Amino acid sequence: xxxxxxxxxxxxxxxxxxxxxxxxxxxxxxxxxxxxxxxxxxxxxxxxxxxxxxxxxxxxxxxxxxxxxxxxxxxxxxxxxxxxxxxxxxxxxxxxxxxxxxxxxxxxxxxxxxxxxxxxxxxxxxxxxxxxxxxxxxxxxxxxxxxxxxxxxxxxxxxxxxxxxxxxxxxxxxxxxxxxxxxxxxxxxxxxxxxxxxxxxxxxxxxxxxxxxxxxxxxxxxxxxxxxxxxxxxxxxxxxxxxxxxxxxxxxxxxxxxxxxxxxxxxxxxxxxxxxxxxxxxxxxxxxxxxxxxxxxxxxxxxxxxxxxxxxxxxxxxxxxxxxxxxxxxxxxxxxxxxxxxxxxxxxxxxxxxxxxxxxxxxxxxxxxxxxxxxxxxxxxxxxxxxxxxxxxxxxxxxxxxxxxxxxxxxxxxxxxxxxxxxxxxxxxxxxxxxxxxxxxxxxxxxxxxxxxxxxxxxxxxxxxxxxx
Amino acid sequence: xxxxxxxxxxxxxxxxxxxxxxxxxxxxxxxxxxxxxxxxxxxxxxxxxxxxxxxxxxxxxxxxxxxxxxxxxxxxxxxxxxxxxxxxxxxxxxxxxxxxxxxxxxxxxxxxxxxxxxxxxxxxxxxxxxxxxxxxxxxxxxxxxxxxxxxxxxxxxxxxxxxxxxxxxxxxxxxxxxxxxxxxxxxxxxxxxxxxxxxxxxxxxxxxxxxxxxxxxxxxxxxxxxxxxxxxxxxxxxxxxxxxxxxxxxxxxxxxxxxxxxxxxxxxxxxxxxxxxxxxxxxxxxxxxxxxxxxxxxxxxxxxxxxxxxxxxxxxxxxxxxxxxxxxxxxxxxxxxxxxxxxxxxxxxxxxxxxxxxxxxxxxxxxxxxxxxxxxxxxxxxxxxxxxxxxxxxxxxxxxxxxxxxxxxxxxxxxxxxxxxxxxxxxxxxxxxxxxxxxxxxxxxxxxxxxxxxxxxxxxxxxxxxxxx
Numbered sequence: 010x011x012x013x014x015x016x017x018x019x020x021x022x023x024x025x026x027x028x029x030x031x032x033x034x035x036x037x038x039x040x041x042x043x044x045x046x047x048x049x050x051x052x053x054x055x056x057x058x059x060x061x062x063x064x065x066x067x068x069x070x071x072x073x074x075x076x077x078x079x080x081x082x083x084x085x086x087x088x089x090x091x092x093x094x095x096x097x098x099x100x101x102x103x104x105x106x107x108x109x110x111x112x113x114x115x116x117x118x119x120x121x122x123x124x125x126x127x128x129x130x131x132x133x134x135x136x137x138x139x140x141x142x143x144x145x146x147x148x149x150x151x152x153x154x155x156x157x158x159x160x161x162x163x164x165x166x167x168x169x170x171x172x173x174x175x176x177x178x179x180x181x182x183x184x185x186x187x188x189x190x191x192x193x194x195x196x197x198x199x200x201x202x203x204x205x206x207x208x209x210x211x212x213x214x215x216x217x218x219x220x221x222x223x224x225x226x227x228x229x230x231x232x233x234x235x236x237x238x239x240x241x242x243x244x245x246x247x248x249x250x251x252x253x254x255x256x257x258x259x260x261x262x263x264x265x266x267x268x269x270x271x272x273x274x275x276x277x278x279x280x281x282x283x284x285x286x287x288x289x290x291x292x293x294x295x296x297x298x299x300x301x302x303x304x305x306x307x308x309x310x311x312x313x314x315x316x317x318x319x320x321x322x323x324x325x326x327x328x329x330x331x332x333x334x335x336x337x338x339x340x341x342x343x344x345x346x347x348x349x350x351x352x353x354x355x356x357x358x359x360x361x362x363x364x365x366x367x368x369x370x371x372x373x374x375x376x377x378x379x380x381x382x383x384x385x386x387x388x389x390x391x392x393x394x395x396x397x398x399x400x401x402x403x404x405x406x407x408x409x410x411x412x413x414x415x416x417x418x419x420x421x422x423x424x425x426x427x428x429x430x431x432x433x434x435x436x437x438x439x440x441x442x443x444x445x446x447x448x449x450x451x452x453x454x455x456x457x458x459x460x461x462x463x464x465x466x467x468x469x470x471x472x473x474x475x476x477x478x
Numbered sequence: 479x480x481x482x483x484x485x486x487x488x489x490x491x492x493x494x495x496x497x498x499x500x501x502x503x504x505x506x507x508x509x510x511x512x513x514x515x516x517x518x519x520x521x522x523x524x525x526x527x528x529x530x531x532x533x534x535x536x537x538x539x540x541x542x543x544x545x546x547x548x549x550x551x552x553x554x555x556x557x558x559x560x561x562x563x564x565x566x567x568x569x570x571x572x573x574x575x576x577x578x579x580x581x582x583x584x585x586x587x588x589x590x591x592x593x594x595x596x597x598x599x600x601x602x603x604x605x606x607x608x609x610x611x612x613x614x615x616x617x618x619x620x621x622x623x624x625x626x627x628x629x630x631x632x633x634x635x636x637x638x639x640x641x642x643x644x645x646x647x648x649x650x651x652x653x654x655x656x657x658x659x660x661x662x663x664x665x666x667x668x669x670x671x672x673x674x675x676x677x678x679x680x681x682x683x684x685x686x687x688x689x690x691x692x693x694x695x696x697x698x699x700x701x702x703x704x705x706x707x708x709x710x711x712x713x714x715x716x717x718x719x720x721x722x723x724x725x726x727x728x729x730x731x732x733x734x735x736x737x738x739x740x741x742x743x744x745x746x747x748x749x750x751x752x753x754x755x756x757x758x759x760x761x762x763x764x765x766x767x768x769x770x771x772x773x774x775x776x777x778x779x780x781x782x783x784x785x786x787x788x789x790x791x792x793x794x795x796x797x798x799x800x801x802x803x804x805x806x807x808x809x810x811x812x813x814x815x816x817x818x819x820x821x822x823x824x825x826x827x828x829x830x831x832x833x834x835x836x837x838x839x840x841x842x843x844x845x846x847x848x849x850x851x852x853x854x855x856x857x858x859x860x861x862x863x864x865x866x867x868x869x870x871x872x873x874x875x876x877x878x879x880x881x882x883x884x885x886x887x888x889x890x891x892x893x894x895x896x897x898x899x900x901x902x903x904x905x906x907x908x909x910x911x912x913x914x915x916x917x918x919x920x921x922x923x924x925x926x927x928x929x930x931x932x933x934x935x936x937x938x939x940x941x942x943x944x945x946x947x
Binding site: 054059060063064067068070071072074075077078079080081082083084085086087088090091092093094095096097098099100104107108331332333334336359361362363364366399400402403404431433434436437438440441442444445452454455456457458459460461463 | 523528529532533536537539540541543544546547548549550551552553554555556557559560561562563564565566567568569573576577800801802803805828830831832833835868869871872873900902903905906907909910911913914921923924925926927928929930932
């Protein structure tokens, strides 16, 4: 069987966020391109990530507010009437479909004739073979490649024995009609905490299990303790547990080392994601892989793999699996692929101030340097507490804590970790300040409107400023 | 009758936000002080301003969310059951009482023996007479004075004929048990819009009347149009109308020039506030007043009145009646009063970047230079639209608009006006950027997490950056 051949300057594999930003940069430099994707189109973010999770959190927030409103004079539901989880989930999926469909449509419009639907694998350093969805094969030859192949949920070995029908991931969670009535959330990083809270607020019995000694990526022990106490009020959370999972006829039994147990109908597995790089046969392109399946040589500045004309962006490179980072990395990878296609030298990418947000309401935020990475002797810590913040009291969210880290002596703001209502916005405010090398004292010359959660920052900055010298 | 005399370095009249910040600064400089207040203690902000309005908006938000939740599977109220506005208002007042009582208690603790409860009037350039609440009189002699006497609601002449029992202001609104079923809100600045929306969302029939051609302090015509359309969906708003108000036996008839009418039970008058300076007899201190009742000479930098050792801070000086400005002004006035008491020269106050927030959800925000104060030839405008912002779609708040103004050529960010969900936080983010003289292009090198409303700013900044040169 012969294959058609198509030759371009740059081939981009993966039409997610990173791939689309790469395509834009390649075109901007006047290079020809193809964008290859096995479908379904619509980006991880729109289909299974940021957007459906935020839709679920929003509906859960509305339910939560409806429950609270009865204490403020809004009439209670009719006696005997039950919340309709199926209707809630239909609303989540309706929003998800809107975002996914729109993203897919925009991808098609933007890529136009440059889009090939199919799966690509390297067959030579400058060629991939694409098994097209229509059954045809096509060889794509390119001077440079962007691998934006994304990632897939990782299933830990201790869950391998559970029947797949009882294992949900974010890939499947938004496809089902109704979430199970009882669910174990395994892994309490951003996704596990967000979905654990959303499901719990929608009336699902949730048990959270995390084998690491922290949750939501928090490294500051005081913020962790506050977040743990806050979220434990909504569903039981077990940290550092060597839990075992046993499938039974009608359910799953979770056993904890202290002999306590939980029974659930299914597990939501949120134990991280694995790069899809293993699916493109990088060795066929002459790139040597390490035992973890990543290129032995990878330059995080240029995103170049093994000295080859291959650039890896987004979730696939295992750096920071965040949508805004994927966009920046995709743009840089596309630009560098175009430069290499023109015989020029790749450039380092723009580095953003680190910002990680868990939309848990109260949100968990890390920005700048992590507490765990700082020398306790070299910093001062400023604290802002929800109990002392008027807006947090209005919102009935006082079980919150902001901790900012500043350099001893100079007072330069280095980072912060926090759990706070509307904390996502405090993260953006602090990222700007950290990027600009602001001191805590200088930041106090800005307006902190009253009553806002930004006053939590003001309190923390005042506290830090008093300790700097 | 003889009066006791008390001599101090600095006498502060008014124990609101400005007065308390003044006291702190006076003490910090080792000066003796008295703080005089006629009560009730508790600050305008805590008693009748920022806090009760935010409590009302929060309860209204919960009701609104409860209504929306029924579309997402949360059970509807029992048939025939009615929302209980009295219970809602009780919750608002419960929160208000907490804030007011706590503020009053903290004031007493902080001021200690330096607090005199009573009304003060100048009787000489260096002396005020205080009519104490217990009936005693005391003369307070001081080397310098801080006047932080606050303001009171202003009643426009065309409402003078209406019986006072039918006229509510924010002074009385949070004292009543149940808001009227039908209310006309007269004046649609920050307070009128906030309370109009809160009451409307709590089921009150609201009609908003504003004689100025704008609302919520917006100067940008496109933002105004968007905000007007958005808020008109919640209650009828009449701008630029020469409305007349006629009290009848059981109600008030509002007539509009186009012959349309509205019938309400009461009016909430939110037509601005008037300084209480007229109550301290400044001429007796040798300060000459202008026809508006303000000192003929007043230095907004040092807050000094008429060259006298008198400093005016907070609402009383008619500059920016905002709590965070009152705090900064109070501190500056206290510091300058202490300096003058010690024979030193007063200093200019710290000037904050202008930031005005209406917590209308979607919020209305002005930050930096107002659109109306900019030369259209000298700026470019960048736009961010709610329809194109994923988070706004999740929140069902797409009828929103962000407009940023940047200097042509340099791209320096000058200001912004916006109506946006969670806009209060965008205001803080932009205030930091404007204070630091950031350009729109440099701001694009910051992280904009997905999906957030901060991406509205990113869109607006991108748009502006594309037009700068």
